[in-house]
Amino acid sequence: MLFMASVTFYGFWRWDFVPVMLFSAMVDYFVSLAMQKKQEHRKILLSISLLTNLGLLFYFKYLLFFVENSWSVLNYFGFSQSPPVLNIILPLGISFYTFQTISYSIDVYRRQTQAISDFVLYGCYVMFFPQLVAGPILRAGEVIPQLQERPQFCSENIAVGMKRILVGLFLKVVLADNIAPLVDEGFSIEATQLSAIDVWTLAFLFGFQIYFDFSAYSHIALGSARLMGIVFPENFRFPYSATSPKDFWSRWHISLSSWIRDYLYLPLMGARVASSGTQGGLEKVVDGTASLPLGKQTKKMNQLSPSNAQRTKALFLTWAIMGFWHGANWTFVLWGVYHAACIFGYRCLRPFVKEMPSTWRQVLGWFITLPVMMLGWIPFRAIDLQQAFIMLRKIFYPQAYFSLGMRENTYLVALVLLAAVVGTECIDRQIYQPSKKIPSLCFILETALLTVVTVLVFVFLRPITQFIYFQF
Amino acid sequence: MNKILNIFGPLFFSVTFSLLVMAGIARQPKIKFSEVALGAQNTSRFAVRDGTLIHIQKRKDFPELISGVKSRNLGNTILWLGNSQLHAINNAHVNDETAVAKVHDFLLGEFDTVATSYPNANLQEHLVTLAYLHNKLNNIKVLIVPLVFDDLRETGIRDDIQPLLENPSVAEQLKTLQCCENLVRGVFSDLDPHSSGVVKQEIETRETLQDKTEKFLDQILERNSIIWASREKARGLFFLQLYRLRNTVFAITPQTKRAVIKPRYKANIEAFKGILELANRDAIQVVSYIAPLRTDVKPPYDLAAYTSFKNEVRILCSQFPNVSFFDFERIVPAEYWGLKNTTSLNTAQEIDFMHFMEPGHQKLANAIVEVFRSMNLENVR
Numbered sequence: 147m148l149f150m151a152s153v154t155f156y157g158f159w160r161w162d163f164v165p166v167m168l169f170s171a172m173v174d175y176f177v178s179l180a181m182q183k184k185q186e187h188r189k190i191l192l193s194i195s196l197l198t199n200l201g202l203l204f205y206f207k208y209l210l211f212f213v214e215n216s217w218s219v220l221n222y223f224g225f226s227q228s229p230p231v232l233n234i235i236l237p238l239g240i241s242f243y244t245f246q247t248i249s250y251s252i253d254v255y256r257r258q259t260q261a262i263s264d265f266v267l268y269g270c271y272v273m274f275f276p277q278l279v280a281g282p283i284l285r286a287g288e289v290i291p292q293l294q295e296r297p298q299f300c301s302e303n304i305a306v307g308m309k310r311i312l313v314g315l316f317l318k319v320v321l322a323d324n325i326a327p328l329v330d331e332g333f334s335i336e337a338t339q340l341s342a343i344d345v346w347t348l349a350f351l352f353g354f355q356i357y358f359d360f361s362a363y364s365h366i367a368l369g370s371a372r373l374m375g376i377v378f379p380e381n382f383r384f385p386y387s388a389t390s391p392k393d394f395w396s397r398w399h400i401s402l403s404s405w406i407r408d409y410l411y412l413p414l415m416g417a418r419v420a421s422s423g424t425q426g427g428l429e430k431v432v433d434g435t436a437s438l439p440l441g442k443q444t445k446k447m448n449q450l451s452p453s454n455a456q457r458t459k460a461l462f463l464t465w466a467i468m469g470f471w472h473g474a475n476w477t478f479v480l481w482g483v484y485h486a487a488c489i490f491g492y493r494c495l496r497p498f499v500k501e502m503p504s505t506w507r508q509v510l511g512w513f514i515t516l517p518v519m520m521l522g523w524i525p526f527r528a529i530d531l532q533q534a535f536i537m538l539r540k541i542f543y544p545q546a547y548f549s550l551g552m553r554e555n556t557y558l559v560a561l562v563l564l565a566a567v568v569g570t571e572c573i574d575r576q577i578y579q580p581s582k583k584i585p586s587l588c589f590i591l592e593t594a595l596l597t598v599v600t601v602l603v604f605v606f607l608r609p610i611t612q613f614i615y616f617q618f
Numbered sequence: 619m620n621k622i623l624n625i626f627g628p629l630f631f632s633v634t635f636s637l638l639v640m641a642g643i644a645r646q647p648k649i650k651f652s653e654v655a656l657g658a659q660n661t662s663r664f665a666v667r668d669g670t671l672i673h674i675q676k677r678k679d680f681p682e683l684i685s686g687v688k689s690r691n692l693g694n695t696i697l698w699l700g701n702s703q704l705h706a707i708n709n710a711h712v713n714d715e716t717a718v719a720k721v722h723d724f725l726l727g728e729f730d731t732v733a734t735s736y737p738n739a740n741l742q743e744h745l746v747t748l749a750y751l752h753n754k755l756n757n758i759k760v761l762i763v764p765l766v767f768d769d770l771r772e773t774g775i776r777d778d779i780q781p782l783l784e785n786p787s788v789a790e791q792l793k794t795l796q797c798c799e800n801l802v803r804g805v806f807s808d809l810d811p812h813s814s815g816v817v818k819q820e821i822e823t824r825e826t827l828q829d830k831t832e833k834f835l836d837q838i839l840e841r842n843s844i845i846w847a848s849r850e851k852a853r854g855l856f857f858l859q860l861y862r863l864r865n866t867v868f869a870i871t872p873q874t875k876r877a878v879i880k881p882r883y884k885a886n887i888e889a890f891k892g893i894l895e896l897a898n899r900d901a902i903q904v905v906s907y908i909a910p911l912r913t914d915v916k917p918p919y920d921l922a923a924y925t926s927f928k929n930e931v932r933i934l935c936s937q938f939p940n941v942s943f944f945d946f947e948r949i950v951p952a953e954y955w956g957l958k959n960t961t962s963l964n965t966a967q968e969i970d971f972m973h974f975m976e977p978g979h980q981k982l983a984n985a986i987v988e989v990f991r992s993m994n995l996e997n998v999r
Contacts, residue, residue: 339881596632605852
């Protein structure tokens with residue numbers, strides 16, 4: 147029933163793309179079974195899986211980009227033909243379900259998980275509707291055992307699930323959707339006319355929009371799964387409270403960054419992964435400790451510890467690919483490289499940072515990390531590289547700080563949101579979490595909070611915009 | 619039982635309280651938010667002649683305006699574009715009418731005067747409206763364009779009139795304008811996924827089953843639940859209170875100086891050039907004027923920027939042979955301006971810089987008629 151529900155859910159968007167998803171799932175299903183049976187052909191079988199999934203991704207997501215860029219190069223050399231008109235629609239969630247099926251095949255290849263013979267169970271893992279179109283990207287080892295157990299009805303799960311769905315809806319329809327017009331307007335202004343303050347404001351505003359939008363989806367996905375008794379790993383943990391790039395990447399889109407760590411970064415460095423999971427994000431990668439093996443293989447793997455140059459190369463390559471995963475545009479690659487540079491810078495400064503007193507490290511770290519991370523959203527949201535570079539250049543010109551190019555409300559909203567985001571984490575840590583020890587206080591606080599959330603969700607719920615991550 | 623209450627209590631009570639709040643909002647009388655923004659002392663008047671509107675604000679009224687012009691069949695149409703100054707009367711009496719109605723009646727034998735006015739209308743919206751009505755009416759001979767400095771802080775095409783851009787003739791007219799290519803590209807970028815770049819990923823525009831289901835459910839709920847139907851009112855109230863709170867916290871009053879927002883200013887000046895080019899191309903006579911402003915108190919403008927703006931549009935107008943430019947800033951005396959309810963959380967009244975009383979409308983109408991007399995109407999026809 148869950149399998150059929152998931153297929154129907156996807157079909158609500160477009161039925162004609164259901165076979166694409168089923169094809170991707172089936173290839174990995176059969177490949178994994180074959181890998182388990184014929185150990186000697188594992189490499190070839192894994193190549194089939196990778197070629198199929200990456201091929202699908204290339205055709206649907208990157209072919210137009212490839213053609214456009216090829217034509218630009220050909221035009222440069224005097225070839226003046228018009229490019230072919232390609233009519234390719236990006237299937238919803240393709241980046242997520244292909245990554246999920248790839249991870250399954252690789253886990254079977256690495257013998258970290260057993261291939262499943264029950265196709266319906268496997269299909270439920272790949273197409274589980276709460277997370278099908280925008281993650282979190284799950285690992286077979288985390289979900290399949292829960293699905294196998296067939297969780298029983300539990301009132302606590304229902305209540306927790308409903309609360310998470312409500313919070314997700316609040317983040318999406320009340321916050322993200324109301325920030326969107328301000329961001330859209332700002333980025334539609336000719337970049338040369340924007341001031342440095344405008345660029346900072348837009349960076350922060352888009353940073354908030356994408357955080358609310360994407361974490362909203364994650365809340366709804368986690369909540370929906372919880373209603374059915376399935377527990378997903380958290381995908382966000384107050385990322386804008388991070389005190390270093392390392393900290394940020396252990397709080398932001400954790401399931402993707404963990405995936406990238408286990409299936410891209412570590413293999414690129416030549417390290418073997420003893421176990422994998424949707425935990426920790428890229429924390430260890432930033433530390434440079436990810437090259438150290440996990441578990442019993444420590445000694446053996448230490449001998450394989452990569453050089454600094456190798457680690458840096460892997461870092462930049464991983465982040466460029468991670469950027470490209472988000473979309474077929476050079477702006478995303480720039481976003482990835484920007485983060486790689488931030489992490490590289492942090493690695494270099496780390497010995498000095500370690501010497502600082504803890505409080506200073508936290509406060510100063512937050513003051514530096516937040517704007518640096520926010521600025522990274524400029525290339526992510528920019529229409530093209532030119533716009534991204536013009537905007538980023540502005541912040542280095544002192545004279546660009548003396549004018550405003552947007553309505554006063556835009557700056558005000560950015561400031562209020564900044565205060566709210568910082569305040570929410572403090573309230574959560576200082577008031578809400580301690581209040582759980584006093585049931586009556588917790589009851590009152592939750593009721594008050596949920597009333598505000600419910601009223602606003604009810605008032606603002608409109609089918610007007612999709613989630614940003616649906617396009618990736 | 620206690621456990622169930624602990625688990626579901628917050629959810630149950632929050633949903634109950636929310637429904638009570640929404641029921642309270644639903645019971646409140648209908649609020650016209652465009653009127654709230656005007657203030658209680660101002661009344662919107664849209665003149666009707668021969669049973670049809672000659673002055674409109676909403677897209678839904680365009681067919682009525684167009685059919686009215688066609689049925690009167692006077693041959694020569696004056697199109698007056700404006701903001702709320704054109705449709706609001708401060709301290710209005712029952713039979714008071716706006717300058718549009720007065721000019722319409724005065725010139726009736728020779729011209730059919732019609733108007734569109736939107737609150738805080740910007741010149742980009744005027745450009746789109748002109749392109750649309752020019753095609754629909756075919757006989758616009760004179761175009762009146764007031765220039766309100768404050769409205770150059772606005773940008774974009776409001777949702778209500780955005781569908782006008784989907785009209786092929788509007789797109790055709792706007793895309794052939796040479797003076798404001800960037801602006802027009804920006805205006806259409808949302809509508810046309812292939813407008814820039816060599817090959818673009820196909821954007822899904824077909825209505826999916828999900829869209830249809832959501833719309834269907836929304837309509838059912840809208841029809842059958844007064845609480846669901848009152849959500850728009852609740853949204854309006856929410857933003858109104860936020861607006862009032864902002865004005866109170868930052869002590870924003872009508873006299874607070876408004877800074878020029880350069881990108882918006884530039885976009886509107888480009889749009890104004892577009893209006894003049896479009897009119898010039900089809901030999902439409904243009905009367906453009908600096909809108910009346912209350913001058914007995916300090917205006918909410920930076921005077922240097924305001925003077926520079928007036929000079930800029932004056933020079934621009936002089937570059938087109940079919941354009942006459944007038945400065946009507948001082949034509950409405952101080953006694954014809956009024957006050958309006960405050961836009962903050964206190965109860966005081968504030969100076970209204972935008973809307974005047976009926977005698978003010980008479981002054982504006984007289985000034986326009988005087989312009990027409992001086993223009994030699996025979997030439998226009």
